[in-house]
Amino acid sequence: MTFSAVIVAAGEGLRAGPGAPKAWRLLGGRPVLRWSVEAMTAAGARQVAVVVAPDRLDSLADALAGLTRWRAVAGGRTRAESVLCGLSEIGGGDGDEPVLIHDAARPFVARQHIEVLLEALRDADGAVPALPVADTLKRGDAVVEATVPRTGLWRAQTPQAFRRDRLAAAYAAWPAGEDPTDDASVVERAGGRVALAAGDPILMKLTYPEDFLLAEHIAAGQRMVRLGQGVDAHRFGPGDAVWLCGVRIPHDRGLVGHSDADCGLHALTDAVLGAIADGDIGQHFPPSDPQWKGASSDRFLAHAAARVAARGGRILNADVTLICERPKIGPHRDAMRARVAEILRLPIDRVSVKATTTEGMGFTGRGEGLMAQAVVTVETPF
Structure with missing residues (x-):
């Protein structure tokens, strides 16, 4: 099954601590965003839209030197705007073609994750890799106010897969001024059916400084x-x-x-x-x-x-x-x-x-x- 991809790397990543935005930091000697572009192209992506901050467009060619089938896209003010910028650059193909939306901050995506998602998408409008919540959940601020049942709760990851036209239509119907938490929620609100696919702990998101330490150990083993x-x-x-x-x-x-x-x-x-x-x-x-x-x-x-x-x-x-x-x-x-x-x-x-x-x-x-x-x-x- 052919597919295209949008990789979002336009955020500043302030929680990752001082330094360059996290998508541009080195992991295993390569920029973080390069890991995901390599994985998508190696898995057979027809084209990959790499969405970065406007002031980073000129740096992208060096970061992705030697790779093909990608194009640089200037991002928007929010993640949702950046996704739409990337979608607008995905041309050709059938409107029913799968498109994968992925956060560059999850560098360890691999072919097997993509194959699982595309299979789950066959009978759905979207597919999300997810892990069941294993820890006990507490609600509260300084003190516990309640213990929340975790039955039926899942941790959503990326990449998330959608029918391209279905995702574009869902975004067009999304209320102005409201930011979705992920792309699946946009399709869900529009009445689309989103399938749960097997997630993987290795699809960790780089958010805090300590995440990079763990990621370096993982990168060394790959x-x-x-x-x-x-x-x-x-x-x-x-x-x-x-x-x-x-x-x-x-x-x-x-x-x-x-x-x-x-x-x-x-x-x-x-x-x-x-x-x-x-x-x-x-x-x-x-x-x-x-x-x-x-x-x-x-x-x-x-x-x-x-x-x-x-x-x-x-x-x-x-x-x-x-x-x-x-x-x-x-x-x-x-x-x-x-x-x-x-x-x-x-x-x-x-x-x-x-x-x-x-x-x-x-x-x-x-x-x-x-x-x-x-x-x-x-x-x-x-």
Whole structure:
């Protein structure tokens, strides 16, 4: 079943304590709102409207770099207004198409939650993930005034699923000046049937500072570290410079290759692709394709990094070893580290560039060519 989604991230999140709005804080090294966008697109969302405060629109592209099928939407004064802003940007498809409304402050939504909701929506106008109330409920202020029976009471979560046109019509009928507590209540008041679906404690909402501490522990358990290795070699030919790790080094010869023959970036590109089992540089940029003739190899590495980001991953560190007698690498090492760090959007202390010789042995020892080896670690969802 196809679906679209609206992710609401326009609030300030004042109860979360000082700092950036909670949807923009880092969780497991990624902005909180990115977790939900990744989950929706990975589950097959046709399009995702990401609703943020107007002054955050320009920051969204960086926060969601590498992801596709999303569009930025400026939010309103209230959550309900922001939901309507997002709904208005969901185009195409059938009016009966499911649309999921989700709070970015619940970062651990996953494919299984979405599938349960869509199944519950088959015979309803809306579907809500909910957990039965387990604790004893008390009513009162400074002292207990009454104990409230919890039978039949549920804790509603998000995402909540609806027929798109049904939700839009329900909002159109909602009384002006009154704020709904959630989207399901809007459909309920309009006479719609809202099904209860199985909730999940992991769909916790980040509200207070201590919630972020718990979320970091959860995030750490949902990730895996992958190792990728790359090797590349090019022979020397006519020229007056070589490109290595994105830096032009004057030399009495050049390196022969279809692109700029940057061994360091080629090895790194293969290492990144290998870490996510996504083929190799030759598959993504075949040398038989004339468009890559003389191409700058930073494009190849940036492409591989974007492939990692599209899977919800991030590159942790990179280590390159250049094997040659000449040119001397030492004077250019820091510039190479800085360039690789820039391409991969890493702090420079996570990028290593080393050099060694083969003591006159082999093709590198004889000065016939140059070789590079690279190792990269990548963190991705399980």
